Amino acid sequence: MEAATPTAEQQLNEIKTNLAVIRQKIADACVKAGREPSSVRLLPVTKTVPAERLRIAYAAGCHEMGENKVQEAREKSEVLSDLDIKWSVIGHLQTNKVKYITRFANEFQALDSLKVAAELDKRLQSAGRGMDVYVQVNSSGEASKFGLPPEDVEDFIRQLPNYSSLQIKGLMTLAIFSTDHDRVRTCFVRMRELQERLRQIAPAGLSFDELSMGMSGDFELAIEEGATVVRVGQAIFGKRPLPDSHYWPGFG
Template sequence: MDVRTADSIADRLRIVMDRIRQTALAVGRDPNGIRLVGATKKVSAERVREAVAAGLRVAGENRLQEAIPKIQALRDEPLRWHFIGHLQRRKVRDVVARFEVIHSVDTLELASEIDRRAQAAAIRQDVLLEVNVAGESTKAGFSPHQLEEQFAQFSGLTHLRIRGLMTIPPPVDDPEQARIHFRTLRELAGRLSALAVPEVAMTELSMGMSSDYEVAVEEGATLVRVGTAIFGRRDA
C-alpha cells in the first residue's frame, strides 16, 4: 500500500512507521532509537485521536494558540507533545513545562529566556538547538559556525537540558538533495559532542519531514516530524 493512496489516518501512519523501521534496519540502526513526531498543525483533535489509536505517541505543534485546546482535549490519551514551530520570547512562559521538548531554540537569548522560565517553574526543560544548515535568509536558526562559537555558553543555563539539534533543510524536488543537509547536521553534532560541554548532550537529531524522512533516518535522525504523509495535505 502506498501512503498517497491509503484511505485512513491509521493506514498512512502504519505505512510511515513501517518505512522508518525498514529504513533503519537497512542501514544497521535500531528502529527503537527513532521517534515519529506527528506534525499536527491544522489537524483537529479528533483526527489526532485517530492517529493515537493507531499507535502515534508524540505530537508536534507549531502554534501555541492551536496547541493548547488540543492538549486539553487529548489530555487522557497516551500522547506526548513537542513544540516544533518558531517560538517567540513573549510566549516562552506558556510553552515551558507544557511541552516535553522544544525543538526550535534558535538564539542564545531565547535559550536564556527558556532557562529563566524553567527555573521559575522549578523544572528542567528539554530543548533542541535549531540550525540553519543551508544559510537561508528566510529561516531562523544558528549557523553551524555561530553555534560552535557560542556553544560553551549554554553550560551556564542550568534549567535547560540541551539534547541535540534540529534543522529544516531547503525544499527539494528529490529527497536525495536533502541528504547533504542532514549529514551536515549529524557531523556538526559530532563536533559539538567532542567539546564535552557540561550538562549538554548531542543525543537527538530532529530532521526529516514527509518528503524526505527516509533519507533523514539513513543519516541519523532520532526524531522525524511527519504531517502530510499521515494526515493528508492541509492549508498552510
C-alpha cells in the same frame, strides 16, 4: 455532491494504516543504513489537524505530537488535557510566548536564541521543572529559515550551561525543500558532521546524541544520515488545507 465525512472508525483505520506504512519505511531505511529501527523516534506533526481528529490519532497510537505554532499547540493541549500526550514545540519561539509553552510542552526543538534560552530557563526554574531542548540549525543556508548558521553553533552551545533547566538533547533542522535528493542529503550530512564535532567539545551536561531531521517527503534520507527523530505530518494525517509555505518559511 460533497463527499461524506469519514466516520471516526474510518479515520482511526486510516491513521493506523498510515502509521504502519511509515513505521515500515522507517524500519527499511534503518536496515539500509545498518541501524536498529528502535533508534528512530517518530514524532507526528499535528499542525492544522483539528483536536477531534487528534483524539482519534491518540487512539491509533500517537501519544507524542509536534506543533510549530504556540497558540495552536496551547489550545489543543487544553482541549485534550484528559489524554497523556507529550507535546513538542517544533517551531520558532518568541520570548513573549515562552510563558505558554512551559505550561504544557515536554520538549522544545527550535532553540536558536540566548534570549529565548534565558526566558525559558527563568520560567522553568519558577515552575520547578526542566525541559528537553534541541538547538535549531539552518543547514540549508536559506535566509528565510530560522536556526543558527552551522558555524555559529559551537559558540552558542558554550553558553547553554548557564541555563540549568534546559536539558540539551541534540540538534534540529529543516532541510532545503527540493526534489533534488542530493541537495536535501547535503543538509543532513552537514548536520551529522556538526553533531560529531559537538560531541567532542560539548560542555559537561549537554548531550548531542539526538538529531531531529526529516519530514514526510525526506525522512528516509534523513535516517540514512543519522536522524534519531523524524517529524511526519501529512503522511499520517493527509494534505494540509494550505501550502507548506504558509507553515514553514522558505517552502513552496
